Amino acid sequence: MNENQPAHKETKSLGEIPISILDLAPVIVGGTPADSFRRSLDLAQHAEQWGYKRYWLAEHHNMPGIASSATSLVIGHIAAGTSSIRVGSGGIMLPNHAPLVIAEQFGTLESMYPGRIDLGLGRAPGSDQPAARALRRGLGSDGHDFPELLSELRGYLNPSQYQGVPGVRAIPGEGLNIPIWLLGSSGFSAQLAGQLGLPFAFASHFAPDYLLPALDLYRSSFRPSEVLDKPHVMVGINIITADTDEEARRLATSQQQQFLNIVRGRPGMLNPPVDSMEPLWTPQEKAYVHNSLRFSVAGSKDTVRERLQVLLEQTGADEWIVAGQIYDHQARLKSYHLLSKAVKEG
Structure with a gap:
């Protein structure tokens, strides 16, 4: 599908689309994970006031710039400090x-914060090979067993419809209504989510090449279920909003530096913004980073609103979930505040 062609015929207005936050709990240069958790809670409390629907955190390991490795614990921290916003994983x-452990952890969270917990699931390691070994994940594991693991998990939560391990119960967890989302950056989870009738979230904030094909695959393979009667898509995007396009583009250089470090195999803490990226990357690295971030948006409120409208026409998204790796916490708060206004005015 051509990126300039709409992926979905249904016409929606920007103001109708719920918007959520994907927090990578960034550890900035000069900061600590403890600082990250305080800032995440502050952002979540503001997001609740600004009308964001969900606040999700992602499992990563062996990455100095991301503090949410113990994802369930951080979800509990955020849920405890808020009162209405949904909190969950994007993903586990x-x-x-x-x-069984995930069923128990999220059963515990749902018991503590009823009606507010989401369980987004992915099949990637969220780490490199040494960390995968440390997690006791076999090097031959490519996620092929994800459908079986998912079925087992659903069996613990809803044993009347699905099969876990006979004789084993998830307490807490059993019988609780914990919405499950499948997350993906390729077609595997898109097709599985469609076949199972589950909501699907696509990670176009780092995998733009497969966004539109994956959404097509999800919709074409969708089968109605007790969860959904029609497809439901959340699109993950990077958005950085500021008073001017120039300032937003400058703030976005922190995110560009982070992607550049990943390309070089040297993930690190989130760096301050710079006036120009040109001294920092080669032409090949620049092209790679720009391609990886091509669905990302950095601009003023008006620019962001215009770009989101185009993305809505291309994707037919039912929800947005937005990441924004911004070094300065006040600028990060302002970015999400301006974004909430841009969407409401859309």
């Missing part, structure tokens, strides 16, 4: 864990 990398 299920093959890293025993399904």
Whole structure:
């Protein structure tokens, strides 16, 4: 599908689309994970006031710039400090864990914060090979067993419809209504989510090449279920908003530096913005980073609104979930505040 062609015929207005936050709990240069958790809670409390629907955190390991490795614990921290916003995982990398443990952890969260917990699941390791070994994940594991792990997990939560391990119960967890989302950056989870009738979230904030094909695959393979009667898509994007396009583009250089470090195999803490990226990357690295971030948006409120409208026409998204790696916490708060206004005015 051509990126300039609409992926979905249904016409929606920007103001109708719920918007959420994907927090990578960035550890900035000069900061600590403890600082990250305080800032994440502050952002979540503001997001609740600004009308964001969900606040999700992602499982990553062996990455100095991301503090949310113990994802369930951070979800509990955010849920405890808020009152209405939904809090969840974007996502838990299920093959890293025993399904029983995840059922118990999220059963505990749902018992503590009823009606507010989401369980987004991915099949990637969320780490490099040494960390995968440390997690006791076999090097031959490519996520092929994800459907079986998912089925087992659903069996613990809803034993009347699905099969876990006979004789084993998730307490707490059993019988609780914890919405499950499948997350993906390729077609595997898109097709599985469609076949199971589950909501699907695509990570176009780092995998833009497969966004539109994956959404097509999800919709074409969708089968109605007790969860959904029609497809439901959340699109993950990077958005950085500021008073001017120039300031937003400058703030976005922190994110560009982070992607550049990943390309070089040297992930690190989130760096301050710079006036120009040109001294920092080669032409080949620049092209790679720009391609990886091509669905990202950095601009003023008006620019962001215009770009989101185009993305809505291309994707037919039912929800947005937005990441924004911004070094300065006040600028990060302002970015999400301006974004909420841009969407409401859309």
